[in-house]
Structures are given as structure tokens and as C-alpha cells.
Amino acid sequence: MxxxxxxxxxxxxxxxxxxxxxxxxxxxxxxxxxxxxxxxxxxxxxxxxxxxxxxxxxxxxxxxxxxxxxxxxxxxxxxxxxxxxxxxxxxxxxxxxxxxxxxxxxxxxxxxxxxxxxxxxxxxxxxxxxxxxxxxxxxKGFQIIMSNFNHERWMITVVCIARVRMCTEETFKWSMQRKVFGKPLIEQPVIREKLAQMFAGVETCTQMLYDITYNMVSMGSQGAEVGARIALLKYQATRMNHLVADNAVQVFGGRGVTQTGMGRVVEVFSRMYKIPAVYGGSEEIMADLAVRTAIKGYPKQARL
Known part of the structure; x- marks a missing residue:
């Protein structure tokens, strides 16, 4: 800590x-x-x-x-x-x-x-x-607590993305080598669809992280706008972890729920991925913070 x-x-x-x-x-x-x-x-x-x-x-x-x-x-x-x-x-x-x-x-x-x-x-x-x-x-302690949350949530997101990328990589490698019905698993369209969902989720969150990190370094890590963006990233990353864990276990089958062997990385990830969705601010709190920040900045006279 x-x-x-x-x-x-x-x-x-x-x-x-x-x-x-x-x-x-x-x-x-x-x-x-x-x-x-x-x-x-x-x-x-x-x-x-x-x-x-x-x-x-x-x-x-x-x-x-x-x-x-x-x-x-x-x-x-x-x-x-x-x-x-x-x-x-x-x-x-x-x-x-x-x-x-x-x-x-x-x-x-x-x-x-x-x-x-x-x-x-x-x-x-x-x-x-x-x-x-x-x-x-x-x-004046509440201000101290809040000032630190941006850094903590950013760090949680970094760890989330690193772990989910490893899980996705393991799933891709398994799809390339595993043979079912006489051909590699990767040749099944349904498997490629699951991998595409995983790839898109990982890369989208990674790019969000890069963008937010650049802004934190160049413009500072405090303020409502950066806090809202970090909260939204944490929400998106933990939701993406859920999708990747679900797809990875389905692709690995029994190995995806076995603590040893070739699916052990996926088994650990599927058992642990939910934790960041709770600590550092729950998903619901993160989502609400992002939207409430947008509401505060919305011009009162704006109309369609």
C-alpha cells in the first residue's frame, strides 16, 4: 500500500x-x-x-x-x-x-x-x-482522501489491463494450437468472434489509458474532468474484464476452470477479475461519477 x-x-x-x-x-x-x-x-x-x-x-x-x-x-x-x-x-x-x-x-x-x-x-x-x-x-481530511483517488484508480486500471492482456494472449495461443473436429479451434467462426471481442476490449481500454496518462502528465492529475475520465476508464476496464474472463473460460473449456495445466492463467484470472470492480470505487460509483460530472458541465440553456 x-x-x-x-x-x-x-x-x-x-x-x-x-x-x-x-x-x-x-x-x-x-x-x-x-x-x-x-x-x-x-x-x-x-x-x-x-x-x-x-x-x-x-x-x-x-x-x-x-x-x-x-x-x-x-x-x-x-x-x-x-x-x-x-x-x-x-x-x-x-x-x-x-x-x-x-x-x-x-x-x-x-x-x-x-x-x-x-x-x-x-x-x-x-x-x-x-x-x-x-x-x-x-x-479537511475528505479533500486529502479524494485527491488520492485519481492515482489509485489509475493504478488499478493499469493492473487490470495488464492482467486481461495476458489472459487474452493465452486464449489466442490456445485457439491456435487446440484441435477440435479435426481442425484448429481458431478456424471456428464462433471462436474468432469471441477473440475479436476480447481484442477490441483490451485495445480500446489501452488507448483510453494512454490518452488519460498523457493528460495527467501534461495537465495534472487533479480536477473534475480528469477524475471523471479515470472513473469512466476504471468502469470500462472492469466491465471489459468480465467479458474477457467469460470468453476465455468458454474457449478453454474444462482447462479454463482447472488450477493447473495449460489453462491455469485463465482459471486464476476468472477467479480474481471481479475484485477491482469493487475496491477503489465500485463500478456503479465510477459510472455515476462520470455522468454527474458531465451533467454539471452541461449548459442549462442547451436544447436539441
Missing amino acids: LRPVCFDVRKYGSDWMKNEVVPPIIKGEQTVVLSITEAFAGSDVAGLRTTAVLDASGENYIVNGTKKWITGGMYADWFVTAVRTGKPGAGGISMMLIPRSDAVQTKIMKSKYSSSAGTAYVTYENCVVPKKYLIGTEN
């Missing part, structure tokens, strides 16, 4: 965080994770319930609450945690850098994608956090 979390600390953290916390993380001596999602608040980040209340001295926050599906949480030394320090909604959220302690308990959550991910259920119970561990300004 180095990619978004260290970005938060380096960009918004205080000087002591940058000087003392960031170097060991960069060197791989310590680990840091992003601790935002809760059982009560997934895509609805503004609805989170974990609280941070100042104690009588006014020098420390007392943090109570739980986080869920925290990747890397089982072995994390630091938790970049979203907490509620103010009013309900987005305006009452702050970000804190919380070190592991006896008041921060983690429990393994088994998932289909990776045991080594260390996905955890995190419990903060009367966790004392000095004010200096606040990242940025109190009640």
Missing part, C-alpha cells in the same frame, strides 16, 4: 512525518496502510463512524471505531486513518497517522484474492493519538 499512502504523508504531512516516518517506509523497513473503509462506509466515505475526540488536556485525540478490508493491515506499522473529528458528512473528517499499539488491534480477513495481502479488520479502542499526528488540517 505504499503507492497512495506514502503520497498522503509526503504531500500533506508535517515536516517531522516527512523526516522521521517516510524514510523507513521508502527503505522497506516499515509498512504503512490506508485505513478508510468501514463496515458502515465503503463507497460512502463521508458516512464513516470512527471517531477522534480531544481529551481534557486538548493535546491528544482518543480514537474509537473499526475499519474493514484494510489491505496490509496485519503487518502494518502505521495506519493512515480517516476519522470523524467534527460534524456529520464530509466536512467533519480528518486524517491521522496512527502507529500500531496495544490499542490498535488487527484480525485477519480471508479473501479470494490473496492470503499474503494481510487484509485486516482493524479495531481502535481508546487509542491515544497526539495532535501532532494529524495529517493536514482538522476536518
